[in-house]
Amino acid sequence: MILIALFLPFSAANAYTEEGFRSFLKEVAADARSQGVSDLTISMALQSATFKPRTIELDRAQPEKKTLYAEYKPKILSQDRIDKGRLMYKQHRVQLNHFANIYGVEPQYIVALWGIETNYGGFTGGTGIIDALATMAYEGRRREFFQKELVEALKILDEKHITLDEMKGSWAGAMGQNQFMPSSFRAYAVDGDGDGKRDIWKDLDDVFASTANYLRQSGWQHNQGWGQRVKLPQGIPATMVGKEYRRPIAYWQKLGVKTLNGHNLSANKRLEAYIVAPDGLSGETYLVYSNYDVILKWNRSTYFATTVGLLADAIAQGDSQEQEEAYNQ
Numbered sequence: 001m002i003l004i005a006l007f008l009p010f011s012a013a014n015a016y017t018e019e020g021f022r023s024f025l026k027e028v029a030a031d032a033r034s035q036g037v038s039d040l041t042i043s044m045a046l047q048s049a050t051f052k053p054r055t056i057e058l059d060r061a062q063p064e065k066k067t068l069y070a071e072y073k074p075k076i077l078s079q080d081r082i083d084k085g086r087l088m089y090k091q092h093r094v095q096l097n098h099f100a101n102i103y104g105v106e107p108q109y110i111v112a113l114w115g116i117e118t119n120y121g122g123f124t125g126g127t128g129i130i131d132a133l134a135t136m137a138y139e140g141r142r143r144e145f146f147q148k149e150l151v152e153a154l155k156i157l158d159e160k161h162i163t164l165d166e167m168k169g170s171w172a173g174a175m176g177q178n179q180f181m182p183s184s185f186r187a188y189a190v191d192g193d194g195d196g197k198r199d200i201w202k203d204l205d206d207v208f209a210s211t212a213n214y215l216r217q218s219g220w221q222h223n224q225g226w227g228q229r230v231k232l233p234q235g236i237p238a239t240m241v242g243k244e245y246r247r248p249i250a251y252w253q254k255l256g257v258k259t260l261n262g263h264n265l266s267a268n269k270r271l272e273a274y275i276v277a278p279d280g281l282s283g284e285t286y287l288v289y290s291n292y293d294v295i296l297k298w299n300r301s302t303y304f305a306t307t308v309g310l311l312a313d314a315i316a317q318g319d320s321q322e323q324e325e326a327y328n329q
């Protein structure tokens, strides 16, 4: 019996062995077979699957203290990422606008999600997805979730959208340029260029169409924006913060909520909005709409959703400035 994870602080009951891993993969094989995955795909993918102790180390490496939004925001929303986003929008404008129109989603959100997930395809992760998911499932704390994702990944291989060697991603199983988990891929990835494959690793048509489709299917409201940074009047109670306290923009305006520059709120006055305060009421505060909830469905973090919205705004703003300059010349 070979002990795989010697350096991890597991109790004897948690000792992971190669034998245990192989026997677990037999269960997965039976599960996949019962869901229609071919024997060929199952044996090809699972026989070569490898347990990755590093995956578990990364999963267990909890940061000692929570990062503040005020620290996270400048890192994610760097000038570099904004500039690159504007450039990417310019370079891929035809494709982006094409899919934005089909799915009723503004193109800057497709670019922003791409930019924050993988720095515009620059870093998509080099871990074999089958290895990552098999390891996480075998580890056991979230076995049901990861085993389901593993079987979904086998279905993707079975449908030949990507080869086993090319099916790479993050240590936690997020794949390709928009970092879809296999279940999101199966539900939302689309074949943008019509070549019969949904390739979110290498084909930008597929990446853009899949992101737009995800937003659309999750309830995106065209031309409503996501939210805006606001200044709250003194004395707003904490009970008014958060998605349980949704009121029309008109209500917030009456209460004295202003834009950062002290102006009246822009946006449809009937639009339902709620306050987000990632660092509490002493930090930056935002008023957000239903599209913010759509971004939260992609990733439950308010840090993530807020910076996606801000990056999308910055990309669109850069674009309209450029158009205006071109017009004035």
Ligand SMILES: [Ca+2]
Residues within 6 Å of the ligand: 190, 191, 192, 193, 194, 195, 196, 197, 198, 199, 203, 206
């Ligand atoms: Ca395709």
